[in-house]
Amino acid sequence: MGKPVSRNESPIESRSMLLNVGPQHPAMHGIVRIITRLQGETVIGAEVEIGYLHRAFEKMCEQGPYNNAIPYTDRLNYVSPLINNIGYCLAVEKILGINTTERCQYIRVLMSEISRVTDHLTCVGATAMELGAFTVFLYMIKAREFLYELIESVTGARLTISYARIGGLKADLPEDFEEKALIAVKETRKVLKEIEDLLDKNRIFVDRLRDVGTISKEDAIAYGITGPFLRSTGATYDVRKANPYLVYDRLDFDVPVGEHGDNLDRYYVRMEEMQQSLRLIEQAIAQMPKGPILVTPDGKVVPAAMMVDEAKMGRVQGFQAVKVEADPTLDGSAGASHDVVYSENKRVALPAKEDTYGNIEGLMNHFKLVMHGHGLRPPKGEAYFAVEGANGELGFHVTSDGTDRPYRVRVRPPCFPIVAALPKLIIGEMIGDIVPTFGSVNMIGGELDH
């Protein structure tokens, strides 16, 4: 009779195994590689490799004028591009020392919050889908679609929106925005309720997420993590509350905080943050100062295109008093809507089209801002501005040397420190838990790899 084999002592010799997860793996978005060392099914070592989507954001920003960097910022976090736009503009405005109009600030808050909801919807939906709950993903994408349509009606694009401008916004809100937005908010609430019914008491979903990917508050702070990820561990830091920017101090919202710092708490925090963002959207709409949109002083309206033709012939007398009849949203800085979304500062704001075509000052102003070698020139100096991105503190540090191009643009991408802490989250877990943990990190390749 031999010695009985204890349960822990396997009679079969076992060695650890090296396994590459990604970059060609559906859950890794094709851009992150995790080199894992496995003992059986348990991860005992992990190294994360990034950089597969490096697009030289910071280098390319240095190559063109200030406003040229705005389309690049769209592509940093491509599920909430509006927040990136606005963060960059606020940083440059800080160097310039200018303020935007009140209506512009409200629109910026409104659009940031819509973006935050779309971002969280995508993140939670994708996490649920990776756990097999495909229905949830479809429902959430349905809700995101309501909001994307709203964004499209304002900015003209769904994803690559380039909506903010230094000193203002590309255009004002469309006229029927308010009703559309309230319907979208209502529909999104309905979907969130459905998702809660589907997931909150779902045994499979909860069991897969609870106590998985846990990180303590101290570790999360030491790794420089911010945003919903940090708040799931019990810390309350939110840039919108800690250092209110734009008009966040006038709006009423709560910061949801978790307890355990596991995947389930991150899910709860994100779900609650969406509810708070929807509240913010409603408040911003209600409080938004009404600006004159397309006022015609004496009932005389000249279409923009005709005005251009007339101006080319030199027939510009009396143009200043005439309002252009152009769509206040997508034809750019049209007529009366111009001064409610754009700063009055002539160093940054393109003049209204009737000024450009109507008088020499407007034309010169336009010329000085758009021509090569002229342009928007902030004074020599630097500034850092942090906004609350969907993943955490999104900061832009812009250095200006007094020319029309930024000398250096540094972005602090919020998911960079979270992905850096990923080995800590997955070591000790099962290999199958990598996928939900990675999903709850909400890694966005564009901002992670710059």
Place this chain on the structure above:
Amino acid sequence: MTLAEQVKAKFFNSVTEAYTDKGDEVVRVKRESIKALLSSLKKDPDFDFDLLMDVFAVDYLHWEEKEIRFEVNYNLFSLKKNHRLFIKCGVPELDAQIDSAVSVWPAADWYEREVWDMMGIVFNGHPNLKRILMYESFQGHPLRKDYPYNRRQPIIGPVN
């Protein structure tokens, strides 16, 4: 007294300059004392900088007033006290190195790797200083001002 001045008063040996720029508190620090200062700022209950927000470098090659080519910036934040401090530290071109802060905050690990990758500044004492965004066989450091933005390099697969 502003936060930057308080830091200067307390660590007068290592801080050379303290000022407030558009509401941001900034201190300029001697390179040899950077690590000691960072760890003191983290432990000191008056400052309590528990969160390292960011580390990045700026290349002042085309900047006339700047004698030292690189400047490493640390962005520190305190969750408890809700204040922020920027630390600037000049790094000369011919001796592009500075002490690593990984032992103070693990967050410094990837940020410093990124600065090394993009700017070519060596962080002494970093446990794993290798490229992070570019690939290992990439030549040069792309965010330096003397690296042309349109230079192409062959893309070579990973070594391992």
